[in-house]
Amino acid sequence: MNKIFILLGTNLGDRLRQLLRAKQALEKQVGEILMASSIYETAAWGVEDQPAFLNQVILIKSGLSPMDCLNRTQQIELDLGRVRLKKWGQRAIDIDLLYFNDEIVNYPNLIIPHPFISERRFTLAPLAEIAPDYIHPVYKKNNVYLLHNCKDELPVKKISNDEPY
DSSP, rough: EEEEEEEEOOSSSSHHHHHHHHHHHHHTTOOOOEEEEEEEEEOOSSSSOOOOEEEEEEEEEOOOOHHHHHEEEEEEHHHHTTTOOOOOOSOOOEEEEEEEETTOEETTTTEEETTGGGGOHHHHHHHHHHHHHHTTTOOOBBBHHHTTTTTOSSSSSEEOOOOOO
């Protein structure tokens, strides 16, 4: 079984409900959720003049390959109302594959580990919460180290704990 760390993000509509709906769809179509971070409210990154996001990292156990996982997560995004109008723009839901076991994947439409992990505090804060000692397979540093050395200064605020898995 594969262990996949996934980042969820949303800044449109009922954000808490969107996270819940995404987790339910992921459990049904991708695999069992083993862990979930707290939910964090975060400033928009990349395109900053938009509403704040809610972000959460989950760990899923799945038998899917990286490409099958990507295809299913992109379909879930569409099913939950994701419309891709602008890179890093507003979205009902965003589902990013962060780590896939300790594999390095480099396809034209999929790079794992996610190429922006070390640059995004909104990714590293929830990731370090549930996987502090996990070693990034490219940088050979754990998530806590990456968080402490992240140059992103946008605010990231824990707003709630998720239910345990």
